[in-house]
Amino acid sequence: MAGVAEEFGRLYGYEPEGVWEAPGRVNLIGEHTDYNDGFVMPFALPHTAVAAFGRRTDTAVRAHSADLPGEPVVVADPAPGASAGWADYVASVVWALRDAGHAVGGVDVHLASTVPTGAGLSSSAALEVVVALALNDLFELGLERQQLASLCQRAENDYVGAPTGIMDQTASACCTAGHALFLDTRDLSQRQVPFDLASLGLRLLVVDTQVKHSHSEGEYGKRRAGCEAGAAELGVSALRDVPFASLPESLDRLSCDEIRGLVRHIVTENHRVERVISLLDAGDVRAIGPVLVEGHASLRDDFRVSCPELDLVVDSAVAAGALGARMTGGGFGGSAIVLVEEPSSDQVAKSVVEAFASHGLTEPRVFTAVPAAGARRVR
Template sequence: MTDGVWAAPGRVNLIGEHTDYNDGFVMPFALPHTTVATAARRDDGVLRLHSADAPGDPVELRVADLAPGRRTGAWTDYPAGVVWALAEAGHRVGGLEVRYTSTVPTGAGLSSSAALEVVTALALNDLYGLGLERGPLARLCRRAENAYVGAPTGIMDQTASASCTEGHALHLDTRDLSRRQIPFDLAAHGLELLVVDTRVRHAHSEGAYGRRRAGCEAGAAALGVGALRDVSHEGLADALARIDDAEVRALVRHVVTENHRVERVVAHAEAGDFRAIGPVLTEGHASLRDDFRVSCPELDLVVDSALAAGALGARMTGGGFGGSAIVLTESAASPAVAGKVLGAFEERSLTAPRVFTAVPSAGAHRVS
């Protein structure tokens, strides 16, 4: 028995990396790649989970038994965490039978986990009449990932999956969670944004991510501010002079300059000057590589080879340590740029990356 079908997309982040947990600005848009949940209510308090990507018997969990200390480390922690977060927040949710299929690449920095969380929350919201708007729904999904799964992520991924609209990038202020939809039709301007999935996998819940987040918090504490969002771009030099630790200083420099890059990209997009976005993306990659140190040789290879082929700009996207890069290019040059990147990987006997054009798509929705 099926009560409905829901879909939630992955996302690509145009600019604004590692700023969301610093109360900063981000600018993602939804991809056409989605996680689809075919779901039905159950009256027995059982959460029964199937996935086309995880062959074997369905996993059964009792809703009443869900708790962070009982997570398993499997993919089922994400939907289980959502059910737990909803119940913890006082929402009356019961059992659920759900079957998942997904076209969102896993481990590619394209928010496959957020898509899984959001589609689960949306199905529960509809099936149990919870009445949650997209902002609170996204926050509960983040709660699930932070407290249940144990990954210290910010709010961007879940908000993008829940709230993006077709043909737009989402300008999100992660402090007050205000959102603006920025028209982002690159094709109309003769441009394409390529996503290059290096197929190098990473895990946000591993220590490197947490160490950088802790370093950002240490920087804010040293500067006497609530979050690095409060450090202005104009006051950056003075702020850096007050920080003794070189690693913390580099993290602060990245976050402050990255917030400024988001503002520049928004201004270019609103002015219709999309080609001017390219150099800003490249600046962002250098900052992530050198100051935040979350790039890797494969991501650097994508950026360097794409720029050598004439791309307007390129950078890694997502949390780093693998995953994907984005490349802004003239549409006419796109095949040559993609070919140059693929050739660079082949020359080094690396696994061929997956390359596709990113098209701003709809956020989470009920399919039927």
């Protein structure tokens, strides 16, 4: 944090008024359900976006990233369509708050992040949330965490142009250490579920395939449009309203195999979230492993958002003795999670790395995911 504050002073010639951080996230189960009014279960990572802020006397935004060379990017009048590259994730939150009627002035920002970009770990949401929390404090807006998350979602949807749901921003803003967040994305009700794997002799590995993805690219939007088309054909406001028990009859009413697959995934994935919640509440954590594998198969075959590298992680990890594994995040690259017994975690990780090498692929990054705290002020 000290380095971020010092670099802010070097860039802008005055001391920052504070430093904030917001985490990336891993989604344990519940993929692509958030924009279908469904259930999700993410938890925050120790990896964070850290940002120092100072208020300006005008309405402009100056933003600088430690990961990019050069001078700060200046956005004189944040508005959708005024593309400023990565700085859109800063300017969009300023715009969303102002557009909602909040008195937010100009700011200078210096950012550093340890959340891997393009890895399906919500690096963009971490950046949005750290900006929103800092502005909330600096301008004394008095907004609750979920309100900030919803404004960040609007910023990403309407300014950046990525049709994401509400999960990523809510996880970054609202998660607590040692817990997974059970979130109903329809009414935004939350429950913090204890998720202390270490005490049970378990680990959850994150495997970053190093295959980059972008939510603003067309395939993600196509899946969302297909889900909306399926809901319209079934006469429901969202696929959340399709009962699991009547899924076969619902599928028979749909017009094509492509929409059938999307609907089948969403309905069964909501059911998987409920199964995982029941298992965690019963203390049977190891039993969620097969549910993770089922979820990956559904994302691969029905929703069609996996890729060969993600499939290789899951197949090689399970073959090496993992309790379960699945891709996490939006797909088309990014990361997978692997649930393992602690004594075998190193061997499972080694097997995955060796599988990538045998296929001539870039070595994946593997680390242990520990449920961490949500966004906070650190200085």
